[in-house]
Amino acid sequence: MFMPHEKLAIQGGKPLRDQFLPFHRPFIGEEEIAEVTAALRSGWITTGPRTKAFEEKFRQYIGSPHAVGLNSCTAGLHLSLEAAGVGEGDEVITSPITFASTANVIVHQRATPVFVDVEPGTLNINSELIEQSITPRTKAIIPVHLAGHPCDMDEITKIAQQHGLTVIEDAAHALESEYRGKKIGTISPFTAFSFYATKNITTGEGGMLTVLDDEVEEKVRILSLHGISRDAWKRYSDEGYRHWEILYAGYKYNMFDLQAAVGLHQMDRIDQFRENRKKYVTRYNEAFKEILEVEPLRTKPDVKHAHHIYPILLNLNMLTADRDQIMNAIQAENIGIGIHFRAVHLHPFYRDKFGFQPGKLPIAEDASQRILSLPLYPGMSEEDLEDVISVVKKVIAVFQK
Ligand SMILES: Cc1ncc(COP(=O)(O)O)c(C=O)c1O
Incomplete structure (x- = not known):
């Protein structure tokens, strides 16, 4: 466990995990x-x-x-x-x-x-x-x-x-x-x-x-x-x-x-993999309920969700750091992170070729700045999952306004 406001690895402190947890590792039997x-x-x-x-x-x-x-x-x-x-x-x-x-x-x-x-x-x-x-x-x-x-x-x-x-x-x-x-x-x-x-x-x-x-x-x-x-x-x-x-x-x-x-x-x-991911998603959702700075995506009724990845949105107005700083801080604690996705229309090729400018797609552009994905795969252990949650809590505690 960590103490609130413990020095982060990115600030020269000790990483919460000794071994790096990759963002994904395929399971091949x-x-x-x-x-x-x-x-x-x-x-x-x-x-x-x-x-x-x-x-x-x-x-x-x-x-x-x-x-x-x-x-x-x-x-x-x-x-x-x-x-x-x-x-x-x-x-x-x-x-x-x-x-x-x-x-x-x-x-x-x-x-x-x-x-x-x-x-x-x-x-x-x-x-x-x-x-x-x-x-x-x-x-x-x-x-x-x-x-x-x-x-x-x-x-x-x-x-x-x-x-x-x-x-x-x-x-x-x-x-x-x-x-x-x-x-x-x-x-x-x-x-x-x-x-x-x-x-x-x-x-x-x-x-x-x-x-x-x-x-x-x-x-x-x-x-x-x-x-x-x-x-x-x-x-x-x-x-x-x-x-x-x-x-x-x-x-x-x-x-x-x-x-x-x-x-x-x-x-x-397929079914075993999904069951596993679903269990982990339930645990993530429960853990992040009490952290208002972290907003998981929502699931509508009438759908079966594949739970391929676990993206969260950061409530940046409650934080003193931006998404990239938070992402780097999480990675420094030895947890791999993904981004799914930064809005395609604002990438250089699309801006240059089609003249897309920021401001036209407000929800996507806002999400682009706030989104990141946490590790979610059957090869992760429950201890790995708890480490991810602890790291998110540790990093958020330091950057809370
Ligand atoms: C939303 C989405 N579409 C398409 C692709 C392309 O898949 P592939 O790498 O199999 O071509 C990906 C892969 O990462 C994806 O995430």
Whole structure:
């Protein structure tokens, strides 16, 4: 335990923890390791039977008609825009509180990102503000389920239908999420998931795109592998050689079997991982109830939250330090921190290219200055969790007004 106003590590005091607690550490079991080894020994290491098996397992878990394995969620978002016909001069509405790639893929299609402010509490796109940003050029909406809290999909779907827009969900955080009893991945024409190293389950790098329509699935699959007409692994099967043909100038976005070997066994751990994170979120929420300087995000009724990360907002008007000073102080106590996210529209590329200025998206811009994420993963012990809480309390006590 610490004494109130004890000197912080950043001020030359002793860190609360001796060993650094990383912001995230993936859990990889013996089953994953054995499966990768088996894949390596099998002689088939690129896209093949394990990718197919992983796609099928994922598809069944989500309950979607199709699941296409890819090398990232970013690839899934990009292919969705391409398959939806989004191109030069079009506009795509999305959230400013997201990762770089949600917006970057819009630019890759030579379209213009239109950022709509987020709602307080969840920091998801504010569905009430979407309609006023729609123009004759708007083609798609990319809602981002921040931290795994689903966006207002009924409202977003309704707006999209009324205006003929395609919805592409960024579900990088939302593997286990449900909105009003429906699993994320079953609602919109396109939903992209991530298996990046820090995600709810991981394949190191990797992603999955769920698609509702049969023909769209075929197009996405072809686009994901150079735009050629057949899956590479069938090319040399015993059906005899068949020529492949280039149907589109496609991409190199396919998942391969070494990734899928990991993913196949991570799938079996989804529920246990989430239970663990949920338990930790409950403890964090309880601990921070009494610290008014710390404001956890809120959960609405009618949703199943994936609890991918645990972001908090700092009430800076009650503190003598800014977010970065507090973040550095927490890290100096040997606790890893993340930021999800600083508003995308104010990053140099977006300011320079599109002329975005501060002041237009007040909730997102305010959250950008105040947000930080605390460690949340099944590999953390309860003692680790208590250390995080103690460090937050220690740092806040010093910087309290
Ligand atoms: C909200 C969001 N969207 C998209 C991505 C991209 O995922 P990937 O790294 O699998 O491309 C991330 C990953 O960090 C993310 O957090």
